[in-house]
Ligand SMILES: NC(=O)N[C@H]1NC(=O)NC1=O
């Protein structure tokens with residue numbers, strides 16, 4: 001199939017290479033059939049928010065990447081209302097921008113309000129590049145007191161980030177994308193909601209806005225499709241992410257929405273940290289780093305769980321290749337077509353993987369992955385990046401022949 005394109009990965013280099021890094025991250029990608037990664041602007045140090053900080057990224061990637069890597073730039077309060085600064089970042093080659101509507105967990109990546117987001121959209125309209133948004137808006141809650149009672153209980157964590165946070169954010173984003181409709185003042189701009197977890201009102205609002213012609217897409221991640229709140233063991237902070245994994249009924253609705261075409265694409269949101277920050281010993285859901293480590297496993301996870309929903313190969317390729325390529329503006333990727341880049345994944349749908357301690361995992365910290373210990377089907381046999389064999393039967397090519405992707 002066409003190689004997977006993961007539009008949402010945190011590679012954390014430079015600055016937090018002990019969390020992941022270009023070499024380990026792209027090796028994990030290649031082993032998972034991913035041929036292109038788009039790196040998020042935060043969790044590295046510094047964040048990618050300017051021409052200079054993008055240069056630090058591309059310099060750090062040199063000679064280390066086993067798959068192709070593009071970059072999102074950060075939309076932060078410092079640059080959001082400064083069109084010269086945003087143009088400079090976009091001219092330097094980021095494929096689009098990313099912002100947070102809630103605290104990101106990273107000090108040098110502050111959250112944006114809806115005015116900042118509108119500022120970003122008006123500049124992006126001219127470049128025809130997307131704005132990706134982490135859509136959770138902090139709501140005051142009466143549950144707060146109660147919620148801190150047992151920090152090792154998953155239900156405590158879940159109550160601290162209810163679906164109403166996603167709904168409030170989506171409501172603002174829907175009104176901000178009004179002008180992206182044909183003839184609107186921000187026509188040409190596009191807004192993409194990352195990692196949707198709430199399959200309730202948030203999804204209804206998105207569907208409605210799309211039907212009115214807003215330029216809007218949405219992704220979810222394999223962890224929201226594979227896990228449910230009911231089955232997360234207390235203290236197992238490997239499952240902590242935001243927005244949180246919700247109940248099984250919500251998971252069912254996410255699958256329905258995805259199979260029905262209301263969710264456009266999938267991404268990993270691979271967001272590792274050092275194991276200490278996951279605080280697995282204490283099992284404290286409130287203090288642990290939020291982020292799921294999954295990069296190498298997204299294809300078998302999607303396939304394993306998708307079989308019960310009759311997920312076809314064509315749909316898999318649409319969710320993981322075709323639509324992500326479109327979002328990232330990669331016209332020569334995402335499909336096996338004459339003239340396209342030969343970015344290919346070869347895999348055996350029936351072959352099983354036992355993710356035990358002997359399984360070769362290339363994430364920097366395999367132990368914090370929520371998938372360890374599971375049995376999955378769908379084994380990647382070989383991965384080609386621009387026609388080069390980069391991974392075969394558990395081994396990587398010696399040369400890191402991936403290229404950085406810059407928009408022009
Ligand atoms: N900073 C960061 O990677 N945050 C990510 N982690 C997570 O679980 N959700 C996110 O947005």
Ligand SMILES: [Zn+2]
Nearest residue numbers: 134194195242
């Ligand atoms: Zn996020």
Ligand SMILES: [Zn+2]
Nearest residue numbers: 008040269271
């Ligand atoms: Zn993320």
